[in-house]
Amino acid sequence: MRLWILVSIVSISGLSQGMLLPLLSIIMEKHGFSSSVNGMHATAMYIGVLLISPFLEKPLRKYGYRPMIMLGGFIVLLSLLLFPLWHSFLFWFVLRLFIGIGDHMLHFATQTWITDFSPTQRRGRNLSLYGLFFGIGFAVGPMLASLVEIHEALPFLLSSLLSFAGWLTVFSLKNAHPEVNDASEKSSGLRRFTQTWKYAWTALSLPFAYGFLEAAIHGIFPVYALREHISVEHISFILPAFSIGSILFQLPLGIFSDRLGRKTVLITAVLLGSLSFISAQFFTNSPLGLFACFFVAGMFVGSLFSLGITYMADLLPKTLLPAGNLLSGILYSVGSMVGPFSLGVIIQYKQGGSFFVTVSTLLFLIFLILAYNKPKEIRETADH
Template identity: 40%
Template structure:
C-alpha cells in the first residue's frame, strides 16, 4: 500500500478514535450530572451505535459507486457538523439526534478505511497493517477521554478541538487519489450476507464483542464510577489505562497472529480478558487494582476488532470482502447498541458490578465457541497457516 495513502487513513481513524473517546464519556457525565437515570443515559449513548447500525446497511453500495475517497470525505463532513452542534442545546433528544449523526459519519469512516487497508495489503503483512490501523484508533481513543478536562476551562473547548482535528483530516483526505473496490456481479444482498457469515462467522463475532466492550466502557463505566464512589476524575485515567494496554500489544499481537494464526490469538485473548473483567468487582472500588486490571484487559482484548478484520480478510474470497466488512460494521453496531442498554439497566436495577460480569460472560462464551469444531474452514479461499476458522 502506498505510504501516503496509508498515513492518511491512519490519521483519519486516529482522529475518529479521539473524537469517540472524548464525546462518549463527556456526554455520559453531562447526562448523569443533569439527573437522568442510568437507563436513559445508556440509551442515549447507544444513539451513536444506532446511527452506525443504520448506516451499515447502506455504505457498501455508495462505496462501490463513488469510491473510497468520497466516502471518507462524507464521513468526515458529517461528524464535523454534528460535533460542532453538540454544545448549543443541552437536551437529551438533541444529543441523541447528534450522536446518531456522528454514528452515520463514523460508519462511513470506519468501513471505508478498514476495507481500503485490508484489500490493499498483501496477506503476509495484513496482520501488521490492520494492527497499525487499530493502534491509531486505540491511541486516539486513549487520548480522547482527557479532553473531558477541557470542559472545565470552557464548555465549548472540547468540541472546538474535535472539529479542528476533523478539518485537518479533511485536508489530508481531499489530496488522495480516488480508488474503487473490486466490482462484482449483481446478487442478492441477503444471499451475500448469508454466505459471508456462513464462511466467516468466527471472524465476525469479534466485531460484535468489541462494539459491546467499547460502548460499555465509554458509555456505562462513567456511571459505574460515579455510583461506586470512584469519582469522575478517575474515569479518563482508567479508560486511558485500558487503551494504553491495547496500544502496547496491538502490533505484537498482529504480528503474532501472522505467525501462529488469528484464531489462536483471539481465543487466548478472550480467555484472559474474561478473567480480568471478572476480577474487577473483587477490587471493591480500589482504583490501583482496577487500573492494573484495565491495563491487563486492554492488552489482550484491545486488538480484538482489528484481529477479527484481518481474520475475515484471510477467510473470505475477495468478492465477498466488502460484504463481510459491512457485516462486521453491522455486528459492531448491534453490540454497541446492546451494551450500554443492558449494562445501564443492570447498574440501575441489579448491581453496578453487573457491568463487569456481563463483559466477562461475553468473552468466555467466545472462547468456548472456539473450542467447537467449525464447518466453515475456508471453502472459498485458502487462509494463512493456522488461520482456519
C-alpha cells in the same frame, strides 16, 4: 503513504468520538437533564450506524473508497461545528445521529480499503495500526472535552478544525474500488451478507464482543464499582488501565497474528482476557489489583475489533470484504447497545461479582467458538 493517511484520519475520528461522549454528558448534566435521558441520548450515534449500514455497500462499489471517506468526514466536521449553535435535546440527538452516520461511512471505507490492499502477511500489522491510532485518538478525546471549562464551544471548534485538516489529506489519495466479479455483481445484497455470515461468523462475533465489552466497561463498571463502595477517585484510576493495555499491545498482537497464525493468537488472547476478568472479582477491595486485571485484560482483548476484522478478511474473498466490514460495524454497534443494558439489568438484581462473571463468561463463550469451530473453505466456492 496511503496507510498512514488513512490511520491518521481514523485517529482524528477517534478523538472526536472520545471527546463527544464525556463532553455532551457534562453539558447535559449542567443543563439539568437526568442521567437516564443522558444515557438514552448517547445511543443516537449507534442508531445512526444501524440506519445507514444497509445503504453503504452499493455506493462503495460504484464510487470507490475516497468519495465515501470524504462524504463521511464532511458530515462529521459539519455536525461538530453545529453543536454550539443551539442547546436543544432533539437538535443534539439529530447531530449525534449524523455523527454516527458520518463516522460509520468513514470507518467502513477505511477498514475495507486497508483489508483490501494489505497482503495477508502484513494484514494483522496494518489493521492493528488502524486500531492503535483510533485508540490513541479516543484516549486523547476526554482531554479535549476538559476545554469546556474555558468555553463551551471550544472543544467542538477545535475537533472540527482537526477533522477539517484530516479531511483535506484525503484529496491526495488516488481513488480505488473494491474488487468485484460477475457473481458478486449479480447477487443481491442480502445474499452477500448471508454468504459472509455463513463463512465468517466466528470472526464477526469478535466485533460484537468488543462493542459489548468497551461499552460495559465505560458505561456500567462505574455504576457497579460505586455499589461495591469503590470511590470515584479509584474508579478514575482503574478505568484507563484497559485502554492503556489495549494501546500498548495492539501492534504487537497484530504482528504476532501475522507470524503465529490469526486463530492461535485470538484463542490465546480471548482465554487470557476471560481469566483476567474472572480474577478481578477477587480484588474488589484492591484498586491496584483491579488496575492490574483491567490492564492485562486490555492487553489481550483490547484488540478484538481489529483482530476480528483481520481474521474475517482471512476467511473471505475480496469480493465479500465490503459486506464483511459492514457487518463488523453493525455487530459492534449492537454489542455497544446490548452490553450496558444487559449488564445494567444483571447488576440491578445480582450484585456480588456479577459484572466480572458476565464479561468473563461472554469471552469464554467466544473462546469455545474459536477453538471448536472449523471455518468453511470459501475462496474456491464463493467466486463461482
